Amino acid sequence: MTTGNTEDIPGYKLIKRIGKGGMATVYLAVQESFGRQVALKIMSSKLGEDSVWAKRFIHEAQVIAQLSHPNIVPVFDVGTHEGKFYISMEHVSGGGLDSKMKQGMPLPSILRIVAGVAAGLDFAGEKGFVHRDIKPDNIMFREDGSPIILDFGIVKQKSKGASHMTQTGTIVGTTTYMSPEQAQGHELDERSDIYSLGIMFHELLTGKPPFQADSDIGVLLKHVNESPPSLPSHLSILQPVVNKALAKNPEERYKRASHLIDHLQELEPEIKELLNTHSYLIHGSKPTEATSADLETIAQPIPDSLSGEATALHTLDTSQETIAWQTGDTAPVKHTSSKHKITEELEITKVLSSAKATIKDYSEAARNRRAKRAKSTITAAIFIAVSALAYIGYQQLYLVPNERAASEARLAEATLKTQRKIQSLIDDATTARQSIDLADLNKTNAVITIYHQVLKLDPENPQAQEQLDSLGAQYIAMAKQVLAAQTADVDLAESYRDRAQQLSPYHPEIPKIQLAIKNARASAMKQQLKQGEIDILLKVAESDITNSKGFSDAAHTKLQQVLHISPDNLRAKQLLREILDQLYQTTQAQIASGRTSGVQKNINSLERYYPEKAPVEKLSAQYQKLKRQIANTKTQNTLQARASRLQREKRNIHVNEELRNTYLQILKMSPSNRQAINGLNNTSEFEGKLASEAIQARDFSRTQQQIDIVEKYTPRNVLVKSLKAQLQEARHSNEQAIAALSDADKLLAQANTQSHKDRQATLKQVMVQIDKARSIDQGNPEITPQIKKLEATYVATITKLIANNDKRLIKSYFDDTAGQVWPSEKILKLKTSYKEKPKRVITGGF
Incomplete structure (x- = not known):
């Protein structure tokens, strides 16, 4: 393949890229001088310009070169080309542990991985190295299935003279697998790697790490404060191993990784009993049949480099059905293959014994090398001692008395000169002490050097020792003062404590200060974790505020969580007030524009969260008014x-x-x-x-x-006045008309009692009164009845007159009724019939 000239390394042919990280890219390559495939790790050119990263990269190669072990990836070559650093390592082609874990694994395979990694860590620990990033991503497999530890980029050496790539108090590693002391930035030893191995062991058995949270800060807090969860009930036999590996206090863990293997060997009978009753494909999404490939993995022989005298296991009979179990407490199904069970028992025995054998082999070789060096040293010392004794004998036997006296005189002169030199040094130190600030450690080094020069000349010099003790006591006091401050500078206090221990190593206050520093660092770490959690919550809240079209309940909840952690956090208070004020203003504008959508929800939020109640009550009243208007x-x-x-x-x-x-x-x-x-x-x-x-x-x-x-x-309405006036006028007219009609009625009654002649005049007066009523109130309903009564009186009277044949009065009555409008035609008909009546002829004579 074409890799580009920027990644060409002389002597290597790059085939393909097989991995990439923030620090380097790993290629599958062929080392042309040996014709073998290797993993070529090439550091980023940009990082290569940084001396710290370059040193760390070379440091990784140097560490691996010192760790020749079957379970640690070997280095073949290291160098630079055109400013690019590279490391050539063994190419491991058996896959990574992270991918195998997702598929589920048989218990013997899990124990083989844990024992192999433990063997590698035990060897590294014995050499004084702490890996600091043990996790599934950094464990791969050779084709024979043996596990290999990778990535020694952040390894740390415990020896006093080592060049530390990181400082105490700095956190490096992967949060899921960090030890409590690593999470708090404390000094680490191999027991930190044992904790990480314990996390990985728990994950191998259950399918998930013991400590999980929504953030890295949350995971770190669980590492520091929480006990690991229990294993499923059918795996409880392994709980003591996991618990001891995951002890919060390093003193309560296995002191060496090999002790974890010892513990597993002690539990071997119980583990084999477990094999007799259960299936072993650990964790999976659902119960499935174990495949032939799974069983072959279980039966894979231990490589010679690991097994000592172990021999390859027999091939398994996979024709019988083998059922796997689910993660959790689901009861597994028993095997039906006895040959399978025997093979698994042998596998566990071989796994644990071979790991112990490897540890023993490599530990004994190391001890042999140390013994050989010690033997050479002793031989040289004996030779020097014999030579010195020979010289002393020569001196005693052959030096003449004069030469001895001269030597004594020279010795006395040298002693006096030394005493003068000592006094001069002490005077210089006294003068220097008067003008220096003890907080400036570099300047105090000059004074301490002078006192050390005095003790070199006179190891028992009380004045120098007294001054060093005095300086030590002062630095102890300074360390206490720093630790007592409201915001303690732990690093400064530790530097004062280190200086005090250098000056007065047996001072009784030093252990107390060390404990105070440890507590202060733990407190600072907790504060750092708390601040980290606050930063995450604020960042999420700000993101929610930015992305939300309206008020964000989620952002409000996050800000309340920040204030619960830190009640005086100004940023949280500011953001909280901003989103509430914005919500208030938005709601106010909605109401002003007559929009109601979402207003009630906003008011509900304001009623719950807004600090001032009166504005919200006013806003709510405005909203209710708007709703009523709508x-x-x-x-x-x-x-x-x-x-x-x-x-x-x-x-x-x-x-x-x-x-x-x-x-x-x-x-x-x-x-x-x-x-x-x-x-x-x-x-x-x-x-x-x-x-x-x-x-x-x-x-x-x-x-x-x-x-x-x-x-x-x-x-x-103008009708009111008009109608009232009409009513008043009508009532007045009606009263006058009624009065006239009443008079007419009285006259009519009087007329009925009078003679026909007198009646005629009275009836005329009745007519006058009716006409008067008609002129006053023409539409008065009482007029017509009165006229009818008058008409009836006229008709009755005229009828009688006609019967009496009183022509004169008849004519006179007819004349009175003429021209009047009567309700009926009775008078007219009477008049007509009277005119047509024939005249009666009287005949005869006297």
Whole structure:
């Protein structure tokens, strides 16, 4: 393949890229000098320009070069080309542990991985190295299935003179697999890697790491504070191993990784008993049949480099059914293959014994090398001692007395010179102490060097030792003062403590200060974790605020969580106030524009969260008013539609009343509604018309009712005054007309008692009174009845006169009735019949 000239390394042919990280890219390559495939790790050119990263990269190669072990990836070559650093390592082609874990693994395979990694860590720990990033991503497999530890980029050496790539208090590693002390930035040893191995062991057994949270900070807090969860009940036999590996206090863990293997060997009978009752494909999404490939993995022989005297296992009979189990407490199904069970038991025995054998082999070789070096040292020392004794003998036997005296004189002179030199040094140190600040450690080094020069000349010099002890006591006091400050500078206190221990190593306060520093660092770590959690919550809250179209309950919850952790956090208070003020202003604008969508939800949020209650109550009142207005408008529209329909109907009392009530409802909601006002006046006009009709009918009671209705609902309507005037005038006219008719009625009664001659004059007076009533109130309904009574009197009187044949009075009565309008034609018919009546002829004679 074409890799590009920027990644060409002389002596290597790059085949393909097989991995990439922030620090380097790993290629599958061929080392041309040996014709073998290798993993070529090439550091990023940009990082290569940084001396710290370059040193770390070379440091990884140097570490691996010192760790020649079957379970640690070997280095073949290291170098630079055109500013690019590279490491050539064994190419491991058996896959990574992270991918195998997803598929589920048999228990013997899990124990093989744990034992192999433990063997590698034990060897590294014995050499004084701490890996600091043990996790599934950094464990791969050779083709024979043996596990290999990779990635020694952040490894740390425990030896005093080592060049540390990181400082105490700095956190490096992967949070899921970090030890509590690593999470808190404390000094680490191999027990930190044992903790990480314990995390990985738990994950191998259950399918998930013991500590999980929504954030890295949350995971770190669980590492520091929480106990690991229990294994499923069928794996409880392994719980003590996991618990000891995951002890919070390093002192309670296995001191060496090999001790974890010892513990597993002690539990071997119980593990084999477990094999007899259960299946072993650990963790999976559901129970499945174990495949032949799974069983072959279980039966894979241990490589010679690991097994010592172990031999390859027999091939398994996979024709029998083998059932796997689920993660959790689901009861597994028993194997049906006895040969399978025997093979698994052998596998566990071989796994644990071979790991111990490897540890023993490599530990003994190391001890042999140390013994060989010690033997050489002792031989050289013996030679030097013999030579010295020979010289002393020569001196005693052959030096002449004069030479001895001269030597004594020279010794006395040298002693005096030394005493003067010591006094001069002490004077210089005293002078220097008066002008330096003890906080400046570099300057105090000069004074301490002077006192050390004194002790070099006179190891028992009390003055120098006293001054060093005094300086140590001062640094102890300074460390205490720093730790007592409200915000303790732990690193500074530790530097003072280190200086005090250097000056006065046996001072009784040093262990106390060390404990105080440890506690302060733990407190600082907790504060750092807390601040990290606060930063995450604030970042998420700000993101929610930015992405939310309205008020974000999620952002509010996050900010409340920040204030629960840190009640005085100004940023959280500021953001909280901003989103609440924005919510208030948005809601206020919605109400002002007459929009109601989402307003109630906003008001509910403000009622729960807004610090001032009065503005929210006012806003709520405005919203309720708006809702009423909208409801009124809707109701008005409905009423207006009803009014329009009633206006189109034929008007009667009932229709008019319903129409009036409709307009009154509209005016109740909107008093200034012009259309309703006009409509109400229209109904009053109809009532006025009815009132006029009642006046014509002289129904003054009904007239008054109609006027009262008009005045009640439209008091300012001009009809009210007009109708009242009409009613008053009609009543007055009616009274006068009634009086005239009453007189006419009395006269008519009088006439009926009079003679025909006198009656004629009285009836004329009756006629005058009726005409008077008609002139006053022509439409008065009492006039016609009175006329009828007068007509009846005339008809009765004329009829009698005709019977009596009183022609003169008959003619006179007919003349009186002429020209009058009578209710009937009785008088006219009487007159006509009288004229047509033949004259009677009287004959005869006296």
